[in-house]
Amino acid sequence: MKLQVTDMEDLARGAAFLGTGGGGDPYIGRLLAQAAIGEFGMPEVVEPEDVPDDATVFTAAMLGAPTVLIEKAANGEDIDLALKRLSQRTGKTPDYIMPIEIGGLNSMIPILAAARAGLPLINADGMGRAFPEIQMVTFNVYGIEPCPAAIVDEHLNSAIIEANGAKQAEDLVRAVAIQMGLSTLVSVYPMTGKDVKAYGVHRTLTLALEIGRAIRTGRESGDPVASLLSYLRTTEYYNKCAVLFDGKITDIRRETTRGFAIGHCDVEALDGSGETMNILFQNEFLIAKKGDKTMTLVPDLICVVDRETAEPITTEGLKYGQRIKVIGVSAAAIMRTPESLDVFGPQAFGIDEPFTTIEDLNNL
Amino acid sequence: MKLQVTDMEDLARGAAFLGTGGGGDPYIGRLLAQAAIGEFGMPEVVEPEDVPDDATVFTAAMLGAPTVLIEKAANGEDIDLALKRLSQRTGKTPDYIMPIEIGGLNSMIPILAAARAGLPLINADGMGRAFPEIQMVTFNVYGIEPCPAAIVDEHLNSAIIEANGAKQAEDLVRAVAIQMGLSTLVSVYPMTGKDVKAYGVHRTLTLALEIGRAIRTGRESGDPVASLLSYLRTTEYYNKCAVLFDGKITDIRRETTRGFAIGHCDVEALDGSGETMNILFQNEFLIAKKGDKTMTLVPDLICVVDRETAEPITTEGLKYGQRIKVIGVSAAAIMRTPESLDVFGPQAFGIDEPFTTIEDLNNL
Incomplete structure (x- = not known):
């Protein structure tokens, strides 16, 4: 898959659909991603099967209440700091960035993160939709730990959480996020290429983009809902x-x-x-x-x-x-x-x- | 100053006095410290002026609500983990352990920490009493940052907080402490020997011990309050x-x-x-x-x-x-x-x- 700046609107709309009501409004995320692409270039998108087993993969996402997320925005430095803190703690440098959820804003934040870090982006996520809590991803279901988890606010206050179990991680990260004002950047589930191949939901960036396209072309032909459904019926x-x-x-x-x-x-x-x-x-x-x-x-x-x-x-x-x-x-x-x-x-x-x-x- | 196991009761009572109502009940702390001394030996107590300027000094304390702290106790592993997490983050190994407050339980926890780590204990703290919030220490007043700050609960969940400013650190550490159940181990204000000399409140372990002694000997002579006051009048x-x-x-x-x-x-x-x-x-x-x-x-x-x-x-x-x-x-x-x-x-x-x-x- 190859992403173009001109794809951002379709991708954002498709991700809003897969957000199933959550994941935040991707409109601001799209503007931020477009600005980052303008400054740092479009990140290369890599299929999961092309990622080496031993590659280090970091995720990037906003975490909070969507009602608040739409009022505040990732400034870029907070994303960089989340990745840096996680690098410091794990002793590893990320080789790839991946969305943890494809829905809403969190389809866009990883593009922003990858562009800023000059890293390729993996065409996969941990659910093929959006979910409210950290433990609610396939990676946790199949034994990948969410911790160490990095969380950063817009003032660049940060925390590294190391909890015993994903629900405990959720509880602690949530407590910090509430104190930080419910608009935070997180990098959780540091993992390997092998984990992504085994437990990721693959090709969800492509799916979000094509869903957005189906809605747009459907509008041109007069029935966007029908166009959307007929595209969905062709998907895996x-x-x-x-x-x-x-x-x-x-x-x-x-x-x-x-x-x-x-x-x-x-x-x-x-x-x-x-x-x-x-x-x-x-x-x-x-x-x-x-x-x-x-x-x-x-x-x-x-x-x-x-x-x-x-x-x-x-x-x-x-x-x-x-x-x-x-x-x-x-x-x-x-x-x-x-x-x-x-x-x-x-x-x-x-x-x-x-x-x-x-x-x-x-x-x- | 040289501490003996037989001093623990006087020290705990003196620290309870200097706790000014807070700092938690040192009774449990005394039992824990005695057990650690029995297992690991009594830590050497060093005067602040004998600490090298470039020495790395870590503090150890319990943080929470005293009403909860008395129901739960530091299990030792949580103290070790707080020091370890701070070491990992700062890239420094502590040369000395120091109380951050001398009042109550938090006079005992550093003894426990020093005994377990096999490190000397500095005869000083950051207030010569107890205070409820992290920013309320001389070190903060004179520009030493509380962060990185390590916080650990009894299940060994942990967080490293890096905040811009001591009040922000207090707010974030408090949010984590509340989520952890208000009985946590913290290591905050990683500092140098030079900082301790310049901004510490010196010889407060000695003072707590002597206050406890004055109460005990006063009981033997029939007027412990008078004995206490006459000792206090001789102090710096x-x-x-x-x-x-x-x-x-x-x-x-x-x-x-x-x-x-x-x-x-x-x-x-x-x-x-x-x-x-x-x-x-x-x-x-x-x-x-x-x-x-x-x-x-x-x-x-x-x-x-x-x-x-x-x-x-x-x-x-x-x-x-x-x-x-x-x-x-x-x-x-x-x-x-x-x-x-x-x-x-x-x-x-x-x-x-x-x-x-x-x-x-x-x-x-």
Whole structure:
């Protein structure tokens, strides 16, 4: 894969879709990435299978509440410092930069990081979507430790966390992030090329870019949602997908609490049938129910888009009266294993319902 | 100065007195230090003037709320890990261990740390008393940075904090400490022998030991409070001192909040005069007022002791009906400079009254 500056808008839009409501608004991230590319050049994008087994791979991401992340932005120096602190602690220099999640802002931050560091970027991530907590990645599921974990704020205060276990790491990093004002840069899960090949969700930068392209070309041809769905059906991971609901938002509740944006929204059908959909979220959308019937469950993706333009809408962008389509999408196979479901299935979010695939729930 | 295992009880009692209500109960610390001395031998105690200028000095302390610290104890491995993490980050091996505060538990933890590490202990600290927050030490007042700062919990989770400024370090370390359960081991203010000589409060281990001795010998001769005061009057720092009040506790309010034990207590005179004293605390006693008249103000020391035995009473040990004497004691000169008062004078604790020395307040 080769990235161009002109791809950034499609990539950002595709990543916003895969953000499933979270991951922050990639608009600012796109501007920052474009500026960094202008100054430092576009990073080379490398396929996971071309990364040597013993290569050192560092990730880069923003961590906080999306409601706050959109108000503050990575200044670049904070990204550099996160990588530097992790280098100092591990005694290793990164050979590659990789996204830890592909959704939202965090598809763009690694481009910024790679451009600034003059390093290649790996076409993979740890979930093929976005998730709110550090332990919720395939790497943790398969035994890679998130620590040492570096966290840096915009004033360049920093911490290196070394916790026994991923949930403890999440708790400590979250406590620091809250104190830092919930807009931080992190570099977690320092790993090897071998780890990326074995446990990464591959080619997700390409997928985000192509999703963005499908929406754009769909707008030109008049039906962006149809264009998006027909592209998704050709992909390796996201091929089970459906429009779950077509309606307007009649209620939206959200609060920033415990370091997250938590809430729900209600949607009423536009066809006069009186049907309603309720969607719960913790940074990302977790469960979508039509009346009493569950239509899609985490880790499968629930994506809200504008019903005319297919523009992805993040949880903080939800507004009363918005006319939306709710799209359900299958997650990558590695995200649906019993081990993965233990870490980021419905129960991990307090939802008392076993995971069932979108294809089984909707006879796809 | 040479420390013996048989000195530990006097030292712990003297340190509890200098803890001015805070610093945690040194009883557990004494047991731990005795056990470490039994296993690893008594550390050599070195006077600050005998420490080479370029020596690397690490501190060791527990940080949290005293109400929690007494329930959990340093297991030794956590102390070792705090020193190790700081070594890794600074690239320096400590030549000496030093208390950061002499009050309470934190007079004992450095003995434990030095014994386990096989390093000499410096006869000095950063305040000659106890204080609740990291920035409240002479070293910070005179420009030594608290960071990198290592913090470790009993499960050996750890963090290295690097903040721009001591107050930011306090805020971040406190956030981590709260997440860790408010009973943590820290190593902060890595410094040189030259720093200790210039800005330390010297010979405070000796002073704590002698205070404990004066209380013990006073008990044997029948008037421990008198014995204590007559010893204090011979010292370099604590020579202005007085019994401020003799009474029984009629009200005590305390809560563990924002990572501290905060509250106040009211005392009623035993002589039937109807006079009352009110004492405010944030881990340590901050201000003692007889009626409307301020008798002693932080950073001068306010110490509460049992009126018969002169046993120091920590804020968490205060009980309704206790018969106590409140003793005011002058702080070291370096603690009363305008620069020091900016950092830990009354205003730093939200007290709207300028610092006045105990000698001026009481015509001593």
